[in-house]
Amino acid sequence: MIRILLDEVDRLKSDGNSSAYDFAAAFDILVAAAYYGSAAHMGWLYCPASPFGSVIFYPYTNVCPSCAVKNQFNFHQANKPQSGVIGAHTARLLILFVQEALIRKKSTIKVFKGSEPVDVIFLDDTTEPATVLLAEIKAAPLFTLPLMLDSQTLTLETEIGVEDAPHRETDNARLFDTDLKIYLPLFNALKNEWSEKAYIIGSKNNRHDTYWAYKGLTKSVK
Ligand SMILES: [Zn+2]
Numbered sequence: 001m002i003r004i005l006l007d008e009v010d011r012l013k014s015d016g017n018s019s020a021y022d023f024a025a026a027f028d029i030l031v032a033a034a035y036y037g038s039a040a041h042m043g044w045l046y047c048p049a050s051p052f053g054s055v056i057f058y059p060y061t062n063v064c065p066s067c068a069v070k071n072q073f074n075f076h077q078a079n080k081p082q083s084g085v086i087g088a089h090t091a092r093l094l095i096l097f098v099q100e101a102l103i104r105k106k107s108t109i110k111v112f113k114g115s116e117p118v119d120v121i122f123l124d125d126t127t128e129p130a131t132v133l134l135a136e137i138k139a140a141p142l143f144t145l146p147l148m149l150d151s152q153t154l155t156l157e158t159e160i161g162v163e164d165a166p167h168r169e170t171d172n173a174r175l176f177d178t179d180l181k182i183y184l185p186l187f188n189a190l191k192n193e194w195s196e197k198a199y200i201i202g203s204k205n206n207r208h209d210t211y212w213a214y215k216g217l218t219k220s221v222k
Contacts, residue, residue: 001030001033001214001217001218001221002030002093002096002097002100002219003100004218004222005026005030005221006026006100006101006104008022008026008081008221009022009023009026010104019086020145023101024142026097027093027094027097027139027141028141028142028143028144029217029221030093030097031089031090031093031139031140031141031144032141032144032182032213032217033213033214033217034089034093034214035060035079035080035081035089035141035144035214036147036180036204036211036212037178037200037210037211037212037213038081038085038210038214038221039058039079039147039204039213039216040079040175041171041172041173041175042171042172043058043077043079043169044056044057044058044149044169044171044172045057045059045064045076045167045169045170046123046151046165046167046168046169046170047064047065047066047067047077047167048072048120048153048154048164048165048166048167049066050056050066050148050196051066051196052075052148052150052196052198053150053153054150054152054153054154055140055148055149055150055151056114056148056151056170056172057076057146057147057148057170057183058079058146058147058148059076059078059079059146060078060079060080060144060145060146061078061143061144061146062075062076062077063075063076064167065146065183065185066183066185066196067167068185069162069185069194069196070194074167076167079104080144086140087137090137090139090140090141091113091137091139092113092122094120094137094139095111095113095119095120095137098111098120098155099111108123108124108125108126109122109123109124110122110123110125111123114134114135117136118135118136119135119136119137120134120135120136121133121135122135134139145182145183145184146182146183147180147181147182147183148180148181148182148183148198149172149174149178149180149181149184149188149215153165154168154170167207171212175204176206177203177204177205178203179200179202179203180200180201180202180203180204181198181199181200181201182198182199182201182217183196183197183198184196184197184198184199199220200216200220201213201216201217201219201220202215202216202219203216
């Protein structure tokens with residue numbers, strides 16, 4: 001997945017569309033794949049008002065993502081992994097990411113995973129004496145796109161009859177073996193307006209299937 005993401009960053013560069021954000025965005029998508037690995041049945045948010053119709057989101061920010069781009073705030077507890085888990089993911093992935101980027105630049109600098117309190121070691125043994133950099137990694141994704149799945153329009157029984165349900169926390173009883181999408185809000189600066197897209201990235205097979213999103217996102221980016 002790292003190779004394919006960096007291919008894409010290179011492709012954007014060769015097309016003349018390069019931006020410093022491409023590299024950062026590639027890393028965010030990589031970390032997102034790790035986050036999606038632990039997506040669970042509980043903690044989804046039902047939204048009756050998305051442009052895709054009624055959907056459920058698995059958000060990583062404390063808000064309904066689709067309503068947020070319309071300036072409406074519907075609170076929902078984010079599904080952000082615990083900071084210790086984030087740290088372990090980002091440290092491991094950042095080392096691999098930087099390693100691959102350096103290989104592509106034909107750099108002689110080698111990267112090694114450190115042990116506490118050092119997270120990563122950079123070594124350039126072409127200098128005399130060798131140059132060593134010991135570093136601590138403080139990395140978290142800037143933004144993790146929510147997962148999304150189509151839903152029936154939920155209803156509730158009230159005194160006046162059956163009504164459409166508002167936003168609410170809901171379980172996703174179809175998590176396994178169902179194609180999940182990533183939700184992508186896009187801002188058009190010229191028109192000063194948001195649009196929303198969703199892309200299928202694959203499905204999680206079972207509780208232990210924590211690598212499903214790496215496979216799915218790799219296929220999507222290709
Ligand atoms: Zn909403």
